[in-house]
Amino acid sequence: MTITGRVPLLVLLGLVPVVLRPQASTVWMWAGLVTLAVLLDWWSAPSPTALAVTRTPTSPVRLGEPTSTTLLVRNTSRRRVDGLARDAWQPTAGATENRHRLRLRGDDRVLLTTPLLPSRRGDLHTLGLTVRLRGPLGLACRQQSLEVPGTLRSLPAFDSRKHLPARLARLRELDGRSAVRVRGQGTEFDSLRDYVRGDDVRSIDWRASARSRNVVVRTWQPERDRRVVLVVDTSRTSAGRVGDVPRLDSAMDAAQLLAALSARAGDRVDLVAGDRRVRVRLRTTGSRTPTEVAEALADLDPEIVEADWRGLAAAVTQLGRRRALVVLLTPLEPSAVEEGLLPVLPVLTRHHRVVVASVKDPTLGELAATRGTAEEVYTAAAAEQVSARRERTAQLLRRLGVDVLDEDSERLPAVLADHYLVLKATGRL
Amino acid sequence: MSSGLRVRVRRHRTALILTAFVLAVVAISVVAGQRPGNTVPLDPENAGPDGARALARVLERHDVDVTVARGAAALESQSVTEGTTVVVTSTEQLGESTLSRLRDHASAGDVVLVDPPGWLTTSLTTPPTRVRIPQHVSGACADPEFSDLAIRTEEALAFDGPGCFGHTEGSLLVSPAAGLTLWGAGQALSNEQVVRADNAAVALRLVGGGSALVWYVPDARDLTAGDALPLSETLPDWILPGLWVLALSGLALVGWRIRRLGALAVEPIPVVVKAVETTLARGRLYQRAGDRGHAAVALRTASLHRLARRLRTGSHDPEDVVAAVVALTGRESGDVGRLLSPHSAAPPRTDRELIHLAGQLATLEEEVRHA
Numbered sequence: 001m002t003i004t005g006r007v008p009l010l011v012l013l014g015l016v017p018v019v020l021r022p023q024a025s026t027v028w029m030w031a032g033l034v035t036l037a038v039l040l041d042w043w044s045a046p047s048p049t050a051l052a053v054t055r056t057p058t059s060p061v062r063l064g065e066p067t068s069t070t071l072l073v074r075n076t077s078r079r080r081v082d083g084l085a086r087d088a089w090q091p092t093a094g095a096t097e098n099r100h101r102l103r104l105r106g107d108d109r110v111l112l113t114t115p116l117l118p119s120r121r122g123d124l125h126t127l128g129l130t131v132r133l134r135g136p137l138g139l140a141c142r143q144q145s146l147e148v149p150g151t152l153r154s155l156p157a158f159d160s161r162k163h164l165p166a167r168l169a170r171l172r173e174l175d176g177r178s179a180v181r182v183r184g185q186g187t188e189f190d191s192l193r194d195y196v197r198g199d200d201v202r203s204i205d206w207r208a209s210a211r212s213r214n215v216v217v218r219t220w221q222p223e224r225d226r227r228v229v230l231v232v233d234t235s236r237t238s239a240g241r242v243g244d245v246p247r248l249d250s251a252m253d254a255a256q257l258l259a260a261l262s263a264r265a266g267d268r269v270d271l272v273a274g275d276r277r278v279r280v281r282l283r284t285t286g287s288r289t290p291t292e293v294a295e296a297l298a299d300l301d302p303e304i305v306e307a308d309w310r311g312l313a314a315a316v317t318q319l320g321r322r323r324a325l326v327v328l329l330t331p332l333e334p335s336a337v338e339e340g341l342l343p344v345l346p347v348l349t350r351h352h353r354v355v356v357a358s359v360k361d362p363t364l365g366e367l368a369a370t371r372g373t374a375e376e377v378y379t380a381a382a383a384e385q386v387s388a389r390r391e392r393t394a395q396l397l398r399r400l401g402v403d404v405l406d407e408d409s410e411r412l413p414a415v416l417a418d419h420y421l422v423l424k425a426t427g428r429l
Numbered sequence: 430m431s432s433g434l435r436v437r438v439r440r441h442r443t444a445l446i447l448t449a450f451v452l453a454v455v456a457i458s459v460v461a462g463q464r465p466g467n468t469v470p471l472d473p474e475n476a477g478p479d480g481a482r483a484l485a486r487v488l489e490r491h492d493v494d495v496t497v498a499r500g501a502a503a504l505e506s507q508s509v510t511e512g513t514t515v516v517v518t519s520t521e522q523l524g525e526s527t528l529s530r531l532r533d534h535a536s537a538g539d540v541v542l543v544d545p546p547g548w549l550t551t552s553l554t555t556p557p558t559r560v561r562i563p564q565h566v567s568g569a570c571a572d573p574e575f576s577d578l579a580i581r582t583e584e585a586l587a588f589d590g591p592g593c594f595g596h597t598e599g600s601l602l603v604s605p606a607a608g609l610t611l612w613g614a615g616q617a618l619s620n621e622q623v624v625r626a627d628n629a630a631v632a633l634r635l636v637g638g639g640s641a642l643v644w645y646v647p648d649a650r651d652l653t654a655g656d657a658l659p660l661s662e663t664l665p666d667w668i669l670p671g672l673w674v675l676a677l678s679g680l681a682l683v684g685w686r687i688r689r690l691g692a693l694a695v696e697p698i699p700v701v702v703k704a705v706e707t708t709l710a711r712g713r714l715y716q717r718a719g720d721r722g723h724a725a726v727a728l729r730t731a732s733l734h735r736l737a738r739r740l741r742t743g744s745h746d747p748e749d750v751v752a753a754v755v756a757l758t759g760r761e762s763g764d765v766g767r768l769l770s771p772h773s774a775a776p777p778r779t780d781r782e783l784i785h786l787a788g789q790l791a792t793l794e795e796e797v798r799h800a
Contacts, residue, residue, distance in 0.1 A: 002685075002688045003681065003684050003685050004685060005685050006447075007681045007684065007685060008678045008679070008681035008682040008685060009678075010447075010681075011674065011677050011678040011681045012674065012675070012678045013451055013454075014674045014677070014678075015667075015671055015674050015675075016451075016454070016455050017454060017455065017457075018667050018670045018671050018673075018674055019667045019671070020455075020459055022665070022666035022667035022669075022670055022671075023670060024669075024670055024673070026670060027670045027673045027674055027677070030454075030674070031677055033454070034681075037450075084690060086690045086691050088691050088692070088694050089694065090694055090695065090696050090697070091694050091696045092696055099690070127691070127692065127694055127695070128691065128692075130690050130691025130692075132690060136443070137443060137446060137447070138443050143688065143690070145691050145692065239699075239700055239701055239702055240701075240702055240703070240704030240706075241701045241702060241703050241704055242704050246699075246701050247704065301699040301700075302699065302700065302701070303700075304700050331704075361704045361705055363704070363705045364705060364708060367705065367708060367709075367712075368731065369791070371784065371787040371788060371791055372784075373784070374716065374780040374783065374784060375712070375713075375716055377724065377728075377780075377783055377784050377787045378712045378713070378715040378716040378724055378783075379708070379709060379712030379713075380712075380728065380787060381712065381715060381723070381724035381725075381727040381728050381787075382708050382709075382711035382712035382714075382715060382724075382727070383705075383708050383712070384727045384728055384730070384731035385711070385727040385731075386707075386708050386711070387731065388727070388730060388731060388734070391734075
């Protein structure tokens with residue numbers, strides 16, 4: 001039961017009889033009268049259970065992009081219904097204008113649309129629909145929260161999308177080139193065409209030229225139908241916040257750019273994500289790849305557990321034994337890498353090309369450079385030591401034949417994409 | 430036309446119902462609160478249950494000359510001689526100035542104050558106590574006029590000191606000064622109660638003792654500025670119940686706002702830690718332990734590696750790096766060697782030396798960068 005703003009006003013009106021008959025009993029009689037009116041009104045208010053509510057599903061949306069959710073409210077009773085409804089969502093769903101006036105005649109229906117603006121990645125949930133229906137006098141209301149389940153999937157931010165056009169242009173350049181500069185095992189023969197000045201003389205096909213009137217060169221196209229396996233580490237080391245963004249989110253950004261790029265390049269993208277257990281194992285296909293990767297990553301949060309690299313490596317192996325580019329998106333945390341990742345790396349490097357992409361913390365460099373007070377100098381020493389250990393771990397990985405990319409969160413996606421293009425151009429995928 | 434009216438009635442139905450409700454209540458309270466004629470308690474012309482017209486009429490029938498004097502001016506126009514009784518009801522309208530004027534004017538006769546409030550009689554007696562009367566109160570005093578009578582009423586004022594109609598808290602009838610009588614059981618004189626027990630007899634003997642009776646009804650307008658009336662006497666009667674109404678209204682206001690439209694929206698917060706936290710903690714650990722040796726080695730090694738990379742010496746051997754630095758900057762090789770070699774040089778003894786070392790290393794790197 002809830003009372004409305006009319007009740008205090010009505011009580012205040014009691015001043016009139018009190019002035020006319022200034023006695024304590026007048027006050028109590030008036031209070032009793034108002035209470036009676038409120039109870040009567042509450043008793044005669046329609047019940048919120050008379051409303052049948054259904055929610056139309058909302059399709060996934062990028063973090064920070066506006067969308068809306070729609071409820072269909074039907075009045076199943078024959079009575080008029082007047083009141084308020086609040087469609088509650090968790091705060092990061094951004095449901096700001098979620099209060100709706102309800103005015104329905106018997107058997108009438110209405111659509112309530114609440115605008116949403118997700119400010120966090122992941123599955124955002126509703127917290128129920130609260131309905132408050134007034135009695136005929138407007139003094140009291142019946143209030144009840146109805147369960148109307150609903151979810152908004154907010155896809156991870158893809159800020160590095162801006163790097164995609166430039167990388168795609170590079171990809172097209174690769175595609176049309178007469179010959180890849182390095183003639184490795186991976187470049188594939190495409191066709192023969194006439195020699196044009198500027199072509200690499202080494203790509204002239206003498207046997208074909210002998211049969212033709214002109215000099216003919218072989219053209220090559222970059223290898224297609226390769227495999228790219230993205231491994232996203234969601235363990236404790238990914239929970240670290242660099243600036244305002246967790247390392248995991250920066251890693252997702254990089255993963256999405258690489259997925260979009262390699263899908264356009266005609267490669268197959270697989271995704272593995274996990275910590276102590278494998279949380280995502282995904283095979284994508286063709287043009288839907290970027291969306292599928294984004295949706296699979298959307299609801300992942302870092303867990304405060306150590307990564308089980310043995311399990312993750314097994315998941316990578318299960319996705320196929322064919323040679324692939326395995327991108328490990330994990331922070332270069334010396335102890336975690338040395339104890340967890342190093343023992344299982346040989347299994348991966350034997351069959352695949354492995355890249356470790358790590359989000360570097362620029363604060364570390366700043367701390368090392370600040371040397372004003374004793375405290376700062378000690379911290380600088382600690383920062384130097386941490387950096388040195390990171391560097392040593394990176395060297396260790398490189399010695400195992402792993403490419404290590406340790407970059408700031410803004411630069412990592414672009415650097416990873418460029419590295420992929422270099423590998424592709426040189427036929428080392 | 431009539432359908433338009435019906436629509437309008439329906440649209441404003443709530444407002445109409447509320448207005449009708451309020452009007453009804455106002456009308457009822459006006460009718461209930463209004464009684465024809467005089468409503469002042471114990472007024473000689475009030476015929477209601479709390480009036481005293483019956484007493485006035487009976488006195489007149491017993492050949493007492495009853496004169497009603499309303500206000501101080503009316504009182505002073507009446508002559509008060511020996512054998513005249515001045516009875517004062519509505520004593521809460523009296524002030525110190527009007528009381529002394531009354532006593533000066535009526536010094537020849539007897540003055541009876543009915544239910545005098547405490548603040549009025551402070552100079553004469555201690556403030557009276559309001560007492561409940563369970564059954565009868567009998568006269569039981571030296572005065573033969575009242576000794577054999579008993580009154581019956583619900584409530585009365587009991588004055589301290591000897592007098593008639595004794596009660597546990599005091600007496601209902603006292604005479605603190607000559608020619609002045611205080612009567613605490615005013616209700617016994619009312620139309621409703623005057624016929625109970627011996628009330629009528631007491632009333633007649635109290636005020637009808639003389640040949641003439643001046644019934645003085647004081648008026649608060651006669652008061653002068655010097656009269657200290659308590660606040661409760663000057664404020665209108667409805668103030669206290671009005672405050673109650675306001676308080677209840679405030680309570681209703683709280684009741685209106687107290688319930689939210691549904692539960693608070695909660696946000697599940699994931700675990701996120703600042704990535705440099707461990708580094709900062711390690712720095713604090715070094716400082717607390719005073720581990721200057723360790724810190725100096727870390728700083729020197731880092732500088733050495735950076736310089737080696739920048740100068741492309743190919744190895745991290747301190748001698749090679751020192752040689753390269755000397756060749757580039759022209760510094761003295763002993764100085765640079767002491768500064769850079771992590772293990773041969775002595776560790777700094779104080780924090781000041783450590784800060785100095787850190788600064789020198791930074792300067793050296795800066796020099797190499799700009800050389």
